Structures are given as C-alpha cells and as structure tokens.
Amino acid sequence: MDENHDPPIEDESSSSSSGTSRRGFLTQVAVAGAGLTLAPLLTGAQEIILETPPAQPQTSMVILTVNGQKHTLNMDERTTLLDALRENLAMPGTKKGCDHGQCGACTVLVNGRRINSCLTFAAMHQGDEITTIEGLAKGDELHPMQAAFLKHDAFQCGYCTPGQICSAVGLINEGHAKTDADIRELMSGNICRCGAYQNIVEAIKEVKNV
Amino acid sequence: MESFKFIRANDPRGAITSMTGGGAKIIAGGTNLVDLMKLNIERPAQLIDINGLKMQTIETLPNGTIKIGALVKNSDLAYHPLIMKNFPVLSEALLSGASAQLRNMATVGGNLLQRTRCPYFYDTAAPCNKRVPGSGCSAIDGYNRNNAVLGTSKYCIATHPSDMCVAMAALGAVIHVQGPAGPREIPFADFHLLPAQTPQYETTLKHDELITSVDIPPIPYAIRSHYLKVRDRASYEFALASAAVILDINGGRIKDARIALGGVGTKPWRSKLAEKVLTGAAANEQSYRTAAEAALSEAKPYKHNAFKIELAKRTLVHALTTVGGMS
Known part of the structure; x- marks a missing residue:
C-alpha cells in the first residue's frame, strides 16, 4: 500500500465521506485480501484501474545466461x-546508482547491446546473452576498453566505471560515433560525478581507433 | 513495488486475452513502466511481456507506406537507412530523446504511451488529477516551469514528453492496433487525448487493445525535414520546446508544410494554424515568423513557463529556416 496516502494513525477524524475509518478500512482490506488503494476511499475520487494485486509475492524460475554461464534462479x-545480478548472483560489479535509468551505473550488455539493467525485469531476459563488467576480461587479460580506462585515468572514485566501460563497449559495437562530439553525445547516459569525462573520451577514442 | 503476475505472451491473441479482465499492463521496453512501478504510480496486477511477439521489423509496403513494428527499438528505427534518408525528422527526434541505453530498450509502441514527467505526477504525496482523478492539479499553482502552454485545462497542464511522437504527428502516422474484435487503425492526431476534465485518459487505445505497428504514409518531400529540440542541457534531457518541420518548397514558394511542436503541449502538438500560414507563402523569414506566431497564438502561460511561448516560436523559426535552406 502506498504509505503516502495514509492519514495520521491517531486521527480517526480523517474518515472518508462514506464513513469508513482507517481502522475499519484496514479490516476491510484484510477481509478482502486485496491491496486496494486507500486514497480513493478517503477522497471519494475514482481510481484509474481497479487493481487487485496478488497478496503473495509471485516467484518463478528464471534461467539467465550471464557471461556465458547459465544460472537457474x-x-x-x-x-x-x-538486482538479479547483484543480489541473486552475487555479482556486484554492476552498480546501482539512481535505480531509475538516469545515471547509467547499471549499464550491462544484452546480446551485445548496452541497456540500463535497473529498468528491466530479470524474467524478461531468459535466453539472452548478458555481459557484465565481470565478463569483459579474458582471464588476466583486460578487455581493451578496461585497459584504455586505466591508461587514460578515466575515473576517480570508480563507482560509475563499470557502467561507463560497458556503455563504451556498446558504443563501439554500435559504430555510430565518428567524432569526439559523437562520443560525448552517445555517452550522455552515463553520469560521472567526479567529472572524468575528458579522460573517458580519450579512452574510448583509443579503442575506437584501433 | 507491488506484486504482479508475470505472463509471457506467445502471440497477439494471447496478450489481448490476458488484458480483457483489466488491471493488466503490457511490458515491452519497460523504460517508463518499470520506473513508474518502482514508484507505485503504476500498480498492475498482471504484467504481460510481449517481447516474444513478432513485431520487430520495418518494411516498405507496395504503396510506399513504411510499416514499423510496435516492438522496433528506438535506436533501430533511428538508424534505419530508410528512415535516415526519407524521414530525417523522425531519426533526429528519436536520437534527441533519452540516452543510447534507453533507446536500445524503448520501443515504438511504448513510446506512444509514454507518460508525462510532470514532477507532481511522480510525487505520490501531491494531488494530481492524472494519477488520482479528482485529487486536484498541483502544477497549476505550483512550480510549473516545465509544464505545457498549449492544450491545457484547469485539471491538468502536464507536458507530453515524447520526441518521437512530435515527428510522428508531423508525418501523419497511422497507429495499428488489435483488440478482441479485431484490428483497427487510429490516425495519429486522434490517438492522444487532451486532458480536458479527465487527464487520466491519455489515449484512445482501449484497455484490451495491443499496438501492433505504426505506419508512415509516403511523403516524398519529407527528405527535407528537421527536428530541433531546445532543453536545459545539451543531451539526455526532455524538451523545453521542440519543433518538427517538413516543407515542400518549389521555386521559393511553400507548397505544403507539416509542423508539430513538442515540450509545450499536453499532447504531441500538430499545428494546423502554422501549416495554413505557410502553405502557399514565400519561403522566407517573414513567413516563418508569421507561422510561429500562429502556432503559439492559443498558448496560455502559467507562472513559471511563459518563457516557453517565445522559446517555442524561436525554435520553430529556427527549424523552418534550416529546412527552408536545404537544397
């Protein structure tokens, strides 16, 4: 239930026009076993859709292929x-920044294309080839983009770096960046609060020109 | 986020059947929906994943219409040679939106249903008629710098956020949908609704209808077209004002014009008023300025967004000048 719609607990006067007290309402919800929204009853306003989410969390078996390895979860x-990568698979290389698709820290490659892993459900990726920062190096040999980031000092605190590197690998795969301005534009989905942008552009240029 | 039942649709019929009971949402790219679900603004009981459906192709029909599958990714559409060559306005609009990652996820069908970024729609502690009908509009007397100046009502002044839709409005695209009763077509101008008294209803798509494709009719002169977007930062930001312009110019005269504005309207804003001024007029700055005045003649400013009226005019004049100067 959306707690922002709750009236103060002690305030029984904040009943709805239909005379339903909060306590009474909660009982109704318990009886109905449904997660109805409180706001419409309190304000008399109508909801857009009648929502009756399942009471219990729904679970399912999901097969994910990450860095070439199949996992059944x-x-x-x-x-x-x-979250599947970080929590279920204990692969914390992919970072959670904003969790709303605004910062790019969670960027991974799905079938070779960069996406924000925070804005998609794991269950939507059965059969996809997922590549994370952990899957770029070949043993002890760094991926050229990782090596270029080191060489050009393309980070400071490092938190955005896995996303930056995955995004940069995706950018090279896409092949649309011709100029420095293109690189900047096509990397705009990855925010770096330390401001390492100049060096990130240098690192990407080096790999692009090889 | 509230729990939901996850359903993988194997064919359009199955997806439509799953939707008939209500409370279900289709998920394709998820870039907008997942975010809204995390914020408890969208709370579907069932989530229907349609990514397995065969709607990922872009094809040219015998009559020259370009049929874009609803699941085509924004990036695939933007970089498609056919689109880049024949409809630069669409390619540019798509590439001006979001980030490379999001464009790799977001689909054409989903983009049509993209929801506003009005901060009060996102703030579940604030009244918002779009989110909770009848609760009031916080933007009208609140901080409304990013809100609309065209198509507003006393119930809602939320801006439609899409760039793609502005280009599609100018192109006069046709949206193909499928429902329990079969397929139907919706002209682009009839797809999005003005807020009026019911801002919670944003499109004419029914709850059990599935968008299958977006068709662009042949417009040979759309080779001369352009999308100009003005925003607070150079990239990865929603428009303060934008203009999609398509001009057919012959011997210095405008034979036909297609004009749409973004960032200023409660829906993708095709401006028939500007088109009327331009059609038959000389292709020069004076015509462009007159057209821009016409396009914004019905604009209604609010406390913080009056600047958008002049900004939109200049954006349109600039875009018209660019297209007018194309060989």
Whole structure:
C-alpha cells in the first residue's frame, strides 16, 4: 500500500465521506485480501484501474545466461535484472546508482547491446546473452576498453566505471560515433560525478581507433 | 513495488486475452513502466511481456507506406537507412530523446504511451488529477516551469514528453492496433487525448487493445525535414520546446508544410494554424515568423513557463529556416 496516502494513525477524524475509518478500512482490506488503494476511499475520487494485486509475492524460475554461464534462479517476479545480478548472483560489479535509468551505473550488455539493467525485469531476459563488467576480461587479460580506462585515468572514485566501460563497449559495437562530439553525445547516459569525462573520451577514442 | 503476475505472451491473441479482465499492463521496453512501478504510480496486477511477439521489423509496403513494428527499438528505427534518408525528422527526434541505453530498450509502441514527467505526477504525496482523478492539479499553482502552454485545462497542464511522437504527428502516422474484435487503425492526431476534465485518459487505445505497428504514409518531400529540440542541457534531457518541420518548397514558394511542436503541449502538438500560414507563402523569414506566431497564438502561460511561448516560436523559426535552406 502506498504509505503516502495514509492519514495520521491517531486521527480517526480523517474518515472518508462514506464513513469508513482507517481502522475499519484496514479490516476491510484484510477481509478482502486485496491491496486496494486507500486514497480513493478517503477522497471519494475514482481510481484509474481497479487493481487487485496478488497478496503473495509471485516467484518463478528464471534461467539467465550471464557471461556465458547459465544460472537457474527462483526469484520474485519483481526482481530487476540489476538486482538479479547483484543480489541473486552475487555479482556486484554492476552498480546501482539512481535505480531509475538516469545515471547509467547499471549499464550491462544484452546480446551485445548496452541497456540500463535497473529498468528491466530479470524474467524478461531468459535466453539472452548478458555481459557484465565481470565478463569483459579474458582471464588476466583486460578487455581493451578496461585497459584504455586505466591508461587514460578515466575515473576517480570508480563507482560509475563499470557502467561507463560497458556503455563504451556498446558504443563501439554500435559504430555510430565518428567524432569526439559523437562520443560525448552517445555517452550522455552515463553520469560521472567526479567529472572524468575528458579522460573517458580519450579512452574510448583509443579503442575506437584501433 | 507491488506484486504482479508475470505472463509471457506467445502471440497477439494471447496478450489481448490476458488484458480483457483489466488491471493488466503490457511490458515491452519497460523504460517508463518499470520506473513508474518502482514508484507505485503504476500498480498492475498482471504484467504481460510481449517481447516474444513478432513485431520487430520495418518494411516498405507496395504503396510506399513504411510499416514499423510496435516492438522496433528506438535506436533501430533511428538508424534505419530508410528512415535516415526519407524521414530525417523522425531519426533526429528519436536520437534527441533519452540516452543510447534507453533507446536500445524503448520501443515504438511504448513510446506512444509514454507518460508525462510532470514532477507532481511522480510525487505520490501531491494531488494530481492524472494519477488520482479528482485529487486536484498541483502544477497549476505550483512550480510549473516545465509544464505545457498549449492544450491545457484547469485539471491538468502536464507536458507530453515524447520526441518521437512530435515527428510522428508531423508525418501523419497511422497507429495499428488489435483488440478482441479485431484490428483497427487510429490516425495519429486522434490517438492522444487532451486532458480536458479527465487527464487520466491519455489515449484512445482501449484497455484490451495491443499496438501492433505504426505506419508512415509516403511523403516524398519529407527528405527535407528537421527536428530541433531546445532543453536545459545539451543531451539526455526532455524538451523545453521542440519543433518538427517538413516543407515542400518549389521555386521559393511553400507548397505544403507539416509542423508539430513538442515540450509545450499536453499532447504531441500538430499545428494546423502554422501549416495554413505557410502553405502557399514565400519561403522566407517573414513567413516563418508569421507561422510561429500562429502556432503559439492559443498558448496560455502559467507562472513559471511563459518563457516557453517565445522559446517555442524561436525554435520553430529556427527549424523552418534550416529546412527552408536545404537544397
């Protein structure tokens, strides 16, 4: 239930026009066993859709292929790809920044294309080839983009770096960046609060020109 | 996020059947929906994953219409040679939206249903008629710098956020949908609704209908077209004002014009008023300025967004000048 719609607990006067007290309402919800929204009853306003979410979290078996390895996981349907990687698979290389698709820290490659792993459910990726920062190096040999980031000092704190590197690998795969301005534009989905942008551009240029 | 039942649709019929009971949402790219679910603004009881459906192709029909499958990714559409060559306005609009990652996820069908970024729609502690009908509009007397100046009502002044839709409005695209009763077509101008008294209803798509494709009719002169977007930062930001312009110019005269504005309207804003001014007029700055005045003649400013009226005019004049100067 959306707690922002709750009236103060002690205030029984905040009943709805239909005379339903909060306590009474909660009982109704318990009886109905449904997660109805409180706001419409309190304000008399109508809801857009009648929502009756299942009372219990729904779980299912999901097979994910990450860095070439298949994993069978029983997970809550609500698990994002990002959380599946970090929590279910204990691969914390992919970072959670904003969790709303605004910062790019969670960027991974799905079938070679960069995406925000925070804005997609893991269950939507059965059969996909997922590549994370952990899957770029070949043993002790760094991926050229990782090596270029080191060489050009393309980070400071490093938190955005896995996303930056995965995004940069995706950018090279896409092949649309011709100029420095193109690189900047096509990397705009990855925010770096330390401001290492100049060196990130240098690192990407080096790999692009090889 | 509330729990939901996850359903993988194997064919359009199955997806439509799953939707008939209500409370279900289709998920394709998920870039907008997942975010809204995390914020408890969208709370579907069932989530129907349609990514397995065969709607990922872009094809040219015998009559020259370009049929874009609803699941085509924004990036695939933007970089498609056919689109880049024949409809630069669409390619540019798509590439001006979001980030490379999001464009790799977001689909054409989903983009049509993209929801506003009005901060009060996102703030579940604030009244919002779009989110909770009848609760009031916080933006009208609140901080409304990013809100709309065209198509507003006393119930809602939320801006439609899409760039793609502005280009599609100018192109006069046709949206193909499928429902329990079969397929139907919706002209782009009839797809999005003005907020009026019911801002919670944003499109004419029914709850059990599935978008299958977006068709662009042949417009040979759309080779001369352009999308110009003005925003607070150079990239990865929603428009303050934008203009999609398509001009057919012959011997210095405008034979036909297609004009749409973004960032200023409660829906993708095709401006028939501007088109009327331009059709038959000389292709020069004076015509462009007159057209821009016409396009914004019905604009209604709010406390913080009056600047958008002048900004939109200049954006349109700039875009018209660019297209007018194309060989």
